[in-house]
Amino acid sequence: MSEPQVTIIVSPRERFSYTRESLESIYENTQIPFKLIYIDGNSPKKTGEYLQNQAQEKGFKLIRTDYYLTPNKARNIGLAEVDTKYVAFVDNDIIPASGWLKALIDCSEETEATVVGPLMFQYLPLHQEIHFAGGESRVVVDAKGRRRLREKMYKQGKQITDPRVKLQRTETELCEFHVMLVRTKVFQHLGMFDEQMLNSKEHLDFCLNVAKNGGSVYFEPASLVTYVPTSPLKFSDIHYYMLRWSDAWELGSLSRLRQKWNLAEDGYFQHKYKALGWRRRDTILKPIVRSLSFGIQNQFLQKVLMYGLLAPVEKLLNRYLTDTYAKKHLQPKTTLNITSPQTLSEV
Template identity: 65%
Template sequence: MTEPQVTIVFVPRERFSCTRESLESIYEYTEIPFKLIYVDGNSPAKVRQYLQDQAHLKDFQIIRTDYYLSPNQARNLGLAQVATKYVVFIDNDVIVSPGWLKNLVQCAEETQATVVGPLMCQNQPLHEIVHFAGGESHVWLDTTGDQVRRRLREKMYKQGKRVAEVRDQLQRTKTELAEFHCVLVRTEIFEQVGLLDEAMLNTKEHLDFCMAVMQAGGTIYFEPACIVTYVPGPPLEWTDLHYYMLRWSDAWTLSSLHRLRDKWNLAEDGYFQNKYKKVGWRRKMSILDPLNRYLTFGLSSRLLNPILVPVDKVLNHYLTDRHAKKQPQQMQELASTKPYQSATTA
């Protein structure tokens, strides 16, 4: 069998209840050899057992921590074990389609791209609604008035369009942006840009990475022959709830935005002000609104906000503060142990 060129680093995104469907799609629809590392950041017992069983059957590696990880922490843990030409980062709520990996690799080989992103769809039914079809991410200089301000340009193409309507318009092309839902990266670029920035805790880490790649002279391509879908959603089980709330915490979001601003010396303009106003929107949409409807027997998604919003803020602060206090010791413990090969030691 041909030696794999690709290692898939599979990480938790915001919940655990889609893990099985996502992992099984990879093994069903991947036609070329690959290695796989599953970074298991404190998944619940049922998911943990499933992963261990599958690792025995399919001979993939598990890196397990008994605490929750931010996305870039998880990716870096997996990346440290990668020795192949390419690495694919993929979230555990992404469902792939036939030929997905072959098409990503083919694009990289034919264009010498540093980074290749797929046609990313969203929600169910699968592979029908575009989430992302390439985009823009760069710093531009605003010389309005007497000041020169460094401002961020971010744009995602074709979002919300039906794939059937735009498919003929899409072609392989150089772009400025790829998302970590699913992305192929030429591993050698990390020798230039270093590991992924773990100060980018939960948002805009893909912008930071793509701009760093371009700054280092790398190229990013959009490859529509590869179609995958990420399935966002509320935490579907109680065991998802804690991680979901931490993952989309106010503290992590604000810290990430401030890191992006300071790292790239950006003006705190309308882009950031708009993001600040929306802090916590995912918890509101996925947890508070459904809870409102449940408690008001379907009458309103906002009626009890004067009570629920302050409770959410207090609980969210408690969870992030507790995590922050515990994690330095946990990370030190992890550094002193070697990731295990689940197929041989689990």
């Protein structure tokens, strides 16, 4: 078997309860040689034990922290260990189709792309509803001289069977971290991921940096991957989910993005501010509202339960969780347990 030219880094996205299905699908559907580094950011006990067993059985490197991780922190921990030509950043809630990784590498080899993203789907059944098929990510200057962000995702919500959906390999501007193949040498020029991007738009920031430094981003539809969100969450996922999509982390990320790229606080950002907490409302609170309303389809009742009762309480709890986390962990301190004979580089 030839020496692997790619390392897969799996890191937590927003929950842990899909760990087994996702990891097993990666091994089942990846035919080329690869290394794998699994970043376990404080998963529940049973999940952690499963990963320890799998690391020993399959021979991958498992790095566990005793606290939840921001996405870019998790990726940087894994990136510090990469010694291959390519690195594939993968969230822990994806299911790839057979041949997904080879298709990404083939694209990069044939186009010299710095970054390659797959045809990304969302929800079950697998590989049916498109989430992302390339997109736009750039800074434009308007007539008043304001620097404004242009972001657009192509084909989201379309069905792959829709005859109007025409897909081909193409250079694009945007790739998401659900699955992202990157030439490792680019980090020699860009440095590690920006850990001040706590939870949102970190993919956009990275793609802007790649373009700024003369790199290219490609979309490869021969690689098929589905990410699988869920609602309601398992109880053991709720703490991490609330932290991962917290108001504080979202506002911190948006502020960092504006400051870093000197962007105007325009309608793009105003829309983000108004939508704060929408994921938590949709994924955590809506199932509770349905339960409390006994399935009665009354919009007034549901709004009273959501915005008069649950949302204010949830916001207070969310603030408490993020404040507590910030005091303990948003500092240059990391506690790591590594299932491997090697020693982790300082991060």
